[in-house]
Every structure is written in C-alpha cells, then in structure tokens.
Amino acid sequence: MAMFEDYYIITQKDLEDIKDSISTQDLPSAINTIKEYLKQQDLVELNIGVTGESGSGKSTFVNAFRGLGDEDEGSAETGTIETTMESKDYLHPKYKNVKVWDLPGIGTPNFKADEYLELVQFERYDFFIIIASERFRECHTQLVKEIMRMGKRFYFVRSKIDFCIIAEERKRKKNFDQKKTLDTIREDCENGLRNIGIEDPVVFLISGWELGKYDFNQLQERMEKELPQHKRRVLMLALPNITLEINEKKKKALEENIGKVALLSACVATVPIPGLSVGVDLAIVKTEIETYYSTFGLDDPSLQKLCEKSGKTIEELKSLMKSPLRFGINLASILSLLGAASLAVAENAVEYVASLIPILGTVVAGGMSYVTVSRMLKRALDDIAEDARTVLMASVGTAV
Ligand SMILES: Nc1nc2c(ncn2[C@@H]2O[C@H](COP(=O)(O)OP(=O)(O)OP(=O)(O)O)[C@@H](O)[C@H]2O)c(=O)[nH]1
Ligand SMILES: [Mg+2]
Structure with missing residues (x-):
C-alpha cells in the first residue's frame, strides 16, 4: 500500500x-x-474584460468573481445609478496577476463597437464576458462581431437570474418549475442572439449575488477549456471556492x-x-x-x-x-x-x-x-x- x-x-x-x-x-x-x-x-497574467449595458451587473460580477462582496475592501462600486464610466482593473485579492476589468457600459446612443474596443484596449484581454440582464440587443451583436474580427474570445452571460426566478415563482405559484424557467430564459436569450445573426449561441445564466448557482460551473469549464494551457492553472486557483467542481x-x-x-x-x-x-x-x-x-x-x-x-x-x-x-x-x-x-x-x-x-x-x-x-x-x-x-x-x- x-x-x-x-x-x-x-x-x-x-x-x-x-x-x-x-x-x-x-x-x-x-x-x-x-x-x-x-x-x-x-507571473502568468490573466486579464478578463467584463462588459455589457449600464446596470446589467458588471461591477457585481467583477466583485463576485474575485470572491468579494460589494461592500468589501477593493470591491468595484455597484448601484442603481450609472456608476462605471471608464475601464478599471480590479486585482484579485490573492492572485495579483489576475485582473478583472470593469469596462464602461455599451449601448449608449452613439455606441460604436470598433471605437469602444479601441478605447478599452481590447488586445490586453484574454477574453471578454458580455453581460446582459435583459434581452440581447443590437449593441451586443455589434460588439460580438467586432470582438470576433479582432480574434478574441467572449462568453455571453445573462445576469440577475435569482431575480428572474423569484419573479417567475411569484407569478406561477404552484405551477412554478425552476428548471423549466431556466430553460425558457436560456432559449429566449439564445433565440435573441440567433435573430441578430449569431450562429450556435451559448448563454450562461448567472447570478452575481449567488455566483456558485445556475450556470457558473459551465462557464468556468468553458473558460478553462479554451484558455491556453499555461493560463488554466491561475484561473483555477483564482476562482472562488464556490462549487464542488x-x-x-x-x-x-x-x-x-x-x-x-x-x-x-x-x-x-x-x-x-x-x-x-x-x-x-x-x-x-x-x-x-x-x-x-x-x-x-x-x-x-x-x-x-x-x-x-x-x-x-x-x-x-x-x-x-x-x-x-x-x-x-x-x-x-x-x-x-x-x-x-x-x-x-x-x-x-x-x-x-x-x-x-x-x-x-x-x-x-x-x-x-x-x-x-x-x-x-x-x-x-x-x-x-x-x-x-x-x-x-x-x-x-x-x-x-
Ligand atoms: N438580484 C440581482 N441584482 C443584481 C445582480 N447583479 C447586480 N445586481 C444589481 O443591479 C444593480 C446594478 O448592478 P451593477 O453591478 O452596479 O451594474 P453595472 O453593470 O456595473 O452598472 P454601471 O456601472 O452603472 O454600468 C445593482 O443594484 C446591483 O445590486 C444579480 O445577480 N442579482
Ligand atoms: Mg459598474
């Protein structure tokens, strides 16, 4: 033995x-x-760019991903009024070479994806996370197309799922079925993305308030799989210990x-x-x-x-x-x-x-x-x- x-x-x-x-x-x-x-x-660095419309939950995600609450030291400011106007890097509290970037909101009336990506210096990110708290819109397509043109990766996140679940439960009462609700939201988002020209869309349903629930495992799995070998280790070490996987x-x-x-x-x-x-x-x-x-x-x-x-x-x-x-x-x-x-x-x-x-x-x-x-x-x-x-x-x- x-x-x-x-x-x-x-x-x-x-x-x-x-x-x-x-x-x-x-x-x-x-x-x-x-x-x-x-x-x-x-010394291996990881730079993650978190983007999406104003109020979609970007800053909340930036905090939760680093294992922080919104009130913790070093957290990004969150709130109901527009709070994030420029790119800011938030260091992981334990792995300082992991930076989660809180990027400015997309979808303002004059939004142009190419100018936006130049502004946020797209080359620096290993991948983007695009967050939407409602339906996917024209600004998301524009951004995706531009990100793909630049040869970068991205993951679509539909945020605030906890909130949707509560609302649905209240509406349906006895007929409420969580799995069905999640499937419906996922299909709806995927169809939304298909309608705006994205083939085979994958959408991750996430709650920044309860990050370990819903699709976070699928998201981390996908990120890990698609990162270059030498960056996988730092991703896994930096993630908060919130799921058994x-x-x-x-x-x-x-x-x-x-x-x-x-x-x-x-x-x-x-x-x-x-x-x-x-x-x-x-x-x-x-x-x-x-x-x-x-x-x-x-x-x-x-x-x-x-x-x-x-x-x-x-x-x-x-x-x-x-x-x-x-x-x-x-x-x-x-x-x-x-x-x-x-x-x-x-x-x-x-x-x-x-x-x-x-x-x-x-x-x-x-x-x-x-x-x-x-x-x-x-x-x-x-x-x-x-x-x-x-x-x-x-x-x-x-x-x-
Ligand atoms: N229920 C619920 N609320 C959330 C979630 N994520 C964010 N919120 C709330 O939504 C509001 C906006 O969140 P932020 O994280 O500040 O959004 P943002 O995208 O950074 O907003 P800007 O910086 O203004 O562009 C805040 O009141 C958050 O507390 C979530 O997963 N669930
Ligand atoms: Mg913000």
Whole structure:
C-alpha cells in the first residue's frame, strides 16, 4: 500500500519533467531552475474584460468573481445609478496577476463597437464576458462581431437570474418549475442572439449575488477549456471556492506542483532536522501549505467573510474541519506531519527516485527527503481540500 501511494505522488510525468530540466545540472543550478520555474508560474497574467449595458451587473460580477462582496475592501462600486464610466482593473485579492476589468457600459446612443474596443484596449484581454440582464440587443451583436474580427474570445452571460426566478415563482405559484424557467430564459436569450445573426449561441445564466448557482460551473469549464494551457492553472486557483467542481480542480492544480516543491525543499535543505532522518526546508513547506489554505478560502480572513455571508460562526466552520493543521500552520505541526510521513516511506521508493534524480544523492538524505515531503504535502492537500468541501457544503446549507 505504502509503495503504491509513493508512486502515485511522484507521477512519471513529474519525474520526466524534473529529470529533463535538471539532470545535467549541478546542485545550485538545479535549485535555480526549479525556483525560476515556480517564479514564472506565479507571473502568468490573466486579464478578463467584463462588459455589457449600464446596470446589467458588471461591477457585481467583477466583485463576485474575485470572491468579494460589494461592500468589501477593493470591491468595484455597484448601484442603481450609472456608476462605471471608464475601464478599471480590479486585482484579485490573492492572485495579483489576475485582473478583472470593469469596462464602461455599451449601448449608449452613439455606441460604436470598433471605437469602444479601441478605447478599452481590447488586445490586453484574454477574453471578454458580455453581460446582459435583459434581452440581447443590437449593441451586443455589434460588439460580438467586432470582438470576433479582432480574434478574441467572449462568453455571453445573462445576469440577475435569482431575480428572474423569484419573479417567475411569484407569478406561477404552484405551477412554478425552476428548471423549466431556466430553460425558457436560456432559449429566449439564445433565440435573441440567433435573430441578430449569431450562429450556435451559448448563454450562461448567472447570478452575481449567488455566483456558485445556475450556470457558473459551465462557464468556468468553458473558460478553462479554451484558455491556453499555461493560463488554466491561475484561473483555477483564482476562482472562488464556490462549487464542488471548482474545489476538485483547485486541488488538481495545486497537486501539480508537489513534485517540484518537494524537490526544491530537498535540494535547499542541507541540515537534517533533529528527530527526523531527513533534511527538509521547512519554510518552503510552510509557504506551500499556507497557499493551500488561502486558495481554498480557509484562511481566517476568507472564513470571516464566509461567516458574514452564511450566518455561521468561525467556530462552527472550524469545528467541521479535520486537517491536523487547522489549529495553526507552525513548525511544530509541520514537523509532526513530516515525521508521520517519513515513517511510512518505503525504502525502494526512495531508491527508485534517487536513481532517476541522481542529484538528490548529493544532498543529505535527498531521496528520502523528497519522498517524505511529497507524501506529506499530498496528504495535507487532500485533507485541506476535503475540509474546504465540507465548509462549502455547510455554508450553502447542504447537509454534510
Ligand atoms: N438580484 C440581482 N441584482 C443584481 C445582480 N447583479 C447586480 N445586481 C444589481 O443591479 C444593480 C446594478 O448592478 P451593477 O453591478 O452596479 O451594474 P453595472 O453593470 O456595473 O452598472 P454601471 O456601472 O452603472 O454600468 C445593482 O443594484 C446591483 O445590486 C444579480 O445577480 N442579482
Ligand atoms: Mg459598474
């Protein structure tokens, strides 16, 4: 069993990547290669342009997409009077290289799509989100055609769906059927788009007030699929942890780095840790685990925000969490997990790894350290992802 798990952590692809990049290097260059790789990964930018008519819910979406409420610090101003007159970039609170741009409203009497796209500097966006809170109109077609001409991608969003549902429920009373209502709105929007000349339209029904509901999963799936490979990771990390699908994808995105972080930690460590037969750079491991908590929204400030929204207390949410690190990520708690992980490491897994990455042989207990940290991070990530899942389900009122 231990053997299987060890091999599972260190995927063949991981090893190939690492081997290719550092097998011919000496230790200091190998460390630099991995550091540079991780740094480059952190520099990948994502620019999302959010556009639509005035009052359609652009600013609300810009906030919700970044996991913020309208009153939170760093949020875009929202309201019933026209509020957004010029392009403004809103940084993601945790991933500063993710920028969601709140663009000026379209559809004013003199609206010209080509001039508009020049004005907002269309080249800078990875894709556009076009938001409509009612029917699609001529200005939407114009904009779509121009965006396509510029070779950019876009996604159509029909916003304020929560509001439509409530209105429909009130109207139909006993005959109300949510699925039917949503299908009707979707068909209506798609027909609207077809009528203005768009073939095969896809419309995502979204509520900026309850972003995790309705079509948000379909939207994130589509965005992820259509982004270039190197940008997918940052999208998944930056999305708020509001659906089980996103939770799972965040875990996968974080998992991909375990091999490299473990290798870096093994290479940088030159002194064995007392009480453990391995040398590990604890600061690297600690930072990585803090990233897990932050990415899943389980850090204290994020939990606080979730409490305000869900009406739960921090204590209630924390009592649902099981990860041994939930009481604090400190050297003692990390050491204890590393100790447990090192005990379960199979010797032949270490030999296997050391034979593939000979450079590990030049550091104190290098292979052992690598396998121990990989195993520990994998387990910590599994536990934290599971806690995030439980907290998510509890905060949306689903029994756990
Ligand atoms: N019920 C409901 N109301 C929403 C939703 N999204 C936005 N609103 C409300 O609609 C109004 C306009 O929202 P904004 O986000 O300010 O719209 P905007 O497109 O940025 O408007 P401008 O900046 O004026 O162009 C505000 O009162 C929002 O609270 C939603 O998903 N559901
Ligand atoms: Mg606005």
